[in-house]
Amino acid sequence: AEAEDGGPQPEKHCGHGRGGMGEEVKRKEDQRFITGRGNYVDDIKKPDMLHCEIVRSPHAHARIENIDKSRALDVDGVVAVLTADDLREYDLATMPTLMADTQDVLVNDKVKFQSQEVAAVIATDRYTAKDGAQKVVVDYDVLEPVVDAEKSLEDDAPLIRDDIEGQEDNHCLDWETGDEEATAEAFENADVTVKEQMLYQRLHPAPIETCGAVGDYDPGKDKLTVHMTSQAPHIHRTLFAQVSGIPEHKIRIVSPDVGGGFGNKVPIYPGYVVAAAASYVLEQPVKWVEERSENIQSTGFARDYDMTGELAATDDGEILAVRTDVLADHGAYNAVAQPSKFPAGFFNIFTGSYDIDTAYGSLTAAYTNTAPGGVAYRCSFRVTEAVYLIERMVKVLADELGMDPVEIRRKNFIQPEQFPYESPTGWNYDSGDYEGALDKALEMADYDHYREEQQRRIDEDADTLLGIGISSFTEVVGAGPGKTCDIAGVEMFDSAEIRVHPTGNATVRVGVQTQGQGHETTFAQIVAEELGMDVEDITVEHGDTDTDPYGLGTYGSRSTPVAGAAAAVASRKVREKAKAIAANELEAAKEDITWDRESGEFHVAGAPDRSISITEIAAGAYMNHPSSEEPGLEAVNYYDPPEMTYPFGSYIVVVEVDRETGEVEFEKFVAVDDCGNRINPMIIEGQIHGGLAQGIGTAMLEHVTFDDNGNVTGGDFMNYLLPTSMEIPNFETGHTVTPSPHHPIGAKGVGESPTVGSPPAIVNAVVDAMSHAGITHVEMPMTPDTVWEKLDEAGLAT
Numbered sequence: 001a002e003a004e005d006g007g008p009q010p011e012k013h014c015g016h017g018r019g020g021m022g023e024e025v026k027r028k029e030d031q032r033f034i035t036g037r038g039n040y041v042d043d044i045k046k047p048d049m050l051h052c053e054i055v056r057s058p059h060a061h062a063r064i065e066n067i068d069k070s071r072a073l074d075v076d077g078v079v080a081v082l083t084a085d086d087l088r089e090y091d092l093a094t095m096p097t098l099m100a101d102t103q104d105v106l107v108n109d110k111v112k113f114q115s116q117e118v119a120a121v122i123a124t125d126r127y128t129a130k131d132g133a134q135k136v137v138v139d140y141d142v143l144e145p146v147v148d149a150e151k152s153l154e155d156d157a158p159l160i161r162d163d164i165e166g167q168e169d170n171h172c173l174d175w176e177t178g179d180e181e182a183t184a185e186a187f188e189n190a191d192v193t194v195k196e197q198m199l200y201q202r203l204h205p206a207p208i209e210t211c212g213a214v215g216d217y218d219p220g221k222d223k224l225t226v227h228m229t230s231q232a233p234h235i236h237r238t239l240f241a242q243v244s245g246i247p248e249h250k251i252r253i254v255s256p257d258v259g260g261g262f263g264n265k266v267p268i269y270p271g272y273v274v275a276a277a278a279s280y281v282l283e284q285p286v287k288w289v290e291e292r293s294e295n296i297q298s299t300g301f302a303r304d305y306d307m308t309g310e311l312a313a314t315d316d317g318e319i320l321a322v323r324t325d326v327l328a329d330h331g332a333y334n335a336v337a338q339p340s341k342f343p344a345g346f347f348n349i350f351t352g353s354y355d356i357d358t359a360y361g362s363l364t365a366a367y368t369n370t371a372p373g374g375v376a377y378r379c380s381f382r383v384t385e386a387v388y389l390i391e392r393m394v395k396v397l398a399d400e401l402g403m404d405p406v407e408i409r410r411k412n413f414i415q416p417e418q419f420p421y422e423s424p425t426g427w428n429y430d431s432g433d434y435e436g437a438l439d440k441a442l443e444m445a446d447y448d449h450y451r452e453e454q455q456r457r458i459d460e461d462a463d464t465l466l467g468i469g470i471s472s473f474t475e476v477v478g479a480g481p482g483k484t485c486d487i488a489g490v491e492m493f494d495s496a497e498i499r500v501h502p503t504g505n506a507t508v509r510v511g512v513q514t515q516g517q518g519h520e521t522t523f524a525q526i527v528a529e530e531l532g533m534d535v536e537d538i539t540v541e542h543g544d545t546d547t548d549p550y551g552l553g554t555y556g557s558r559s560t561p562v563a564g565a566a567a568a569v570a571s572r573k574v575r576e577k578a579k580a581i582a583a584n585e586l587e588a589a590k591e592d593i594t595w596d597r598e599s600g601e602f603h604v605a606g607a608p609d610r611s612i613s614i615t616e617i618a619a620g621a622y623m624n625h626p627s628s629e630e631p632g633l634e635a636v637n638y639y640d641p642p643e644m645t646y647p648f649g650s651y652i653v654v655v656e657v658d659r660e661t662g663e664v665e666f667e668k669f670v671a672v673d674d675c676g677n678r679i680n681p682m683i684i685e686g687q688i689h690g691g692l693a694q695g696i697g698t699a700m701l702e703h704v705t706f707d708d709n710g711n712v713t714g715g716d717f718m719n720y721l722l723p724t725s726m727e728i729p730n731f732e733t734g735h736t737v738t739p740s741p742h743h744p745i746g747a748k749g750v751g752e753s754p755t756v757g758s759p760p761a762i763v764n765a766v767v768d769a770m771s772h773a774g775i776t777h778v779e780m781p782m783t784p785d786t787v788w789e790k791l792d793e794a795g796l797a798t
């Protein structure tokens with residue numbers, strides 16, 4: 001049933017009342033979160049635990065001439081001061097990044113960005129460690145910094161990476177995709193071409209919980225446990241083993257409750273390594289937890305793509321080709337968090353939702369004296385940038401042609417019958433109905449009414465202008481397949497293990513790691529659906545490498561597409577064995593046993609009254625197992641997806657722009673999403689709301705900025721503006737359902753869609769308010785002064 005207001009549609013009738021697929025089950029994990037019983041890294045306390053504080057460089061570019069630890073060591077309670085020289089003894093002075101660059105754990109020779117880790121002070125409590133850190137005297141020979149990608153590629157720019165042999169400039173990498181020649185030809189022959197330059201500014205994921213770790217080496221067991229804020233504990237363990245030389249089975253990574261990740265907790269940071277190394281050396285637990293400004297200034301940033309977009313089209317709006325060139329700022333190290341064979345992430349999905357024959361993209365990345373990054377911030381590896389580019393360019397083209405942005409989209413959409421669809425840059429879209437989602441959004445947004453209202457205000461020279469922005473995005477989520485996607489060589493599969501206990505309840509362990517997405521609920525729902533169990537009888541565990549099956553972690557909205565698939569497949573394996581047990585209990589042949597999804601029971605074909613539930617089967621598995629089977633009832637699945645999934649949606653944003661102040665107000669915000677079959681509509685709704693808020697932050701407020709001396713001027717929450725409830729309008733959400741044909745339960749990921757899809761809709765809306773006066777673009781963040789300048793340029797300011 002559809003809610004009358006077009007809002008969330010309850011699907012209480014699915015899931016057969018046991019909390020399976022489609023039911024709005026309340027989040028199981030919230031019991032502990034809302035009663036203050038969450039267990040985050042900083043909640044972990046160990047006997048004799050020491051605390052680590054990191055000494056950071058005030059300079060963005062400087063050679064270290066000397067570090068004097070003596071005064072710090074004199075502070076009562078300071079136990080040790082570590083520098084690169086100390087770490088070198090253990091071969092830990094440097095660590096590999098996820099892109100196989102080499103990053104200093106503590107600066108070896110030269111500081112390359114402000115706030116880089118120079119030394120670590122270990123003390124009996126955090127305040128003493130901080131006192132000690134202030135007494136470490138570092139002599140710097142300050143060098144000229146360069147914090148701008150374009151300037152860093154100029155001939156006379158200071159060389160940042162003199163530690164890389166043969167490196168003579170600040171050039172990091174080049175990348176290209178598509179067919180350059182065919183694209184050039186399409187541009188030559190086109191009726192119309194448009195071009196626009198746009199910066200997707202540097203953002204910070206800014207999870208509420210900053211990064212931290214508790215290193216805990218047990219000399220008795222010769223085992224290193226590291227509790228850490230990790231989105232990917234298993235791969236982090238593998239990397240720890242490779243870097244430290246400690247055998248992998250002697251390392252345990254525990255990712256307890258994680259207070260938001262958003263991509264920020266995918267990389268390995270020096271602080272983790274220092275806490276682990278210090279506990280190993282001192283044989284005492286060592287805790288390191290960042291402060292807010294440390295998190296913003298030194299951990300992985302997102303975006304920083306300066307893009308030029310071009311479209312070639314016919315007079316009547318058929319898009320023939322797209323071309324783009326990007327200048328990417330990678331910071332001081334190449335530490336982007338992406339599958340290793342994708343140096344520009346999944347940016348080459350920039351043909352978006354449109355059936356465009358020809359495309360070409362090129363990219364140059366530069367090193368700058370800024371923190372390393374390029375993590376995917378709720379974006380599935382640069383899809384945000386790609387979607388921004390194409391959705392902005394479609395609006396630019398529509399304005400050039402004087403076409404309605406709805407009509408131009410309809411004309412160019414990939415049609416439902418074209419799926420599976422191969423894009424000109426090699427993506428295999430699984431399924432989609434783009435027009436269906438757009439139609440629904442148009443209806444919910446009362447599009448025609450606002451178009452009339454917009455014209456009325458122009459005609460009457462009103463004080464506020466109205467703008468309507470659309471984004472019809474396509475996402476690509478669920479990496480692997482393992483053959484094309486890996487992290488540090490490890491294929492991007494994922495896993496689930498199900499153990500049904502003798503009394504009929506179950507423990508499910510997965511290789512992914514929740515940071516707030518509600519996995520303890522939704523994975524239980526998948527298993528409940530597939531085994532006819534009640535969701536309350538299933539506990540989901542994750543985040544402990546000692547007990548959970550290996551998986552590549554949660555990012556790129558891959559948990560549902562990959563580990564969710566594993567959970568379904570593992571359930572079906574359990575179901576198969578359950579049939580053998582049912583046959584034994586019911587004294588029938590296994591071939592005659594069928595499972596009824598509705599009742600969740602197993603019965604003899606043709607005799608529905610001879611039935612048995614999973615609880616009774618569980619008892620049978622342990623207390624009366626058939627001789628043909630092993631006792632017990634469990635299964636594990638490692639799932640390598642054949643393809644990614646392609647969720648999509650259409651967002652429509654209506655804004656009012658004040659001609660006097662440049663202020664933008666949201667009048668209407670409609671988001672229609674399609675993530676295939678939905679496990680928990682309420683959790684999806686929460687994901688969409690959160691992601692839209694982040695999209696608003698992106699479009700309106702957020703930007704990590706630097707001054708010419710390399711100082712981070714957007715490095716704290718006074719200067720890096722996050723949206724609050726005051727800036728967030730009422731969202732109207734809707735959905736369509738186009739299942740993924742290759743996913744075992746037809747689901748696609750959804751976690752990132754709203755952050756990917758919303759910024760171009762918002763910018764398109766603000767541009768749309770001024771496009772009648774010739775404005776084609778407004779840069780993000782669209783602060784009132786940025787918007788006012790555009791109003792002024794267009795002669796619209798009052």
Ligand code: MCN
Pocket residue numbers: 207259260261262263376377378379380515516517518519522523554555556557558559560561675676677678679680681683684687690747748749750751752
């Ligand atoms: N879901 C569903 N039905 C679907 C698809 C998803 O019910 N068809 C549910 C899932 O079961 C899961 C949630 O929605 O509970 C998100 O699922 P999915 O899209 O698979 O994404 P992941 O679980 O892999 O989460 C990752 C994604 C990313 S990459 C970022 S970044 C992000 C996001 O999730 N970080 C978050 N949402 C976040 N939400 C919170 N609260 N905190 C973060 O750090």
Ligand code: CUM
Pocket residue numbers: 231261262263264266375376377378379380381554555556557752
């Ligand atoms: Cu795209 S940020 Mo998430 O991948 O953790």
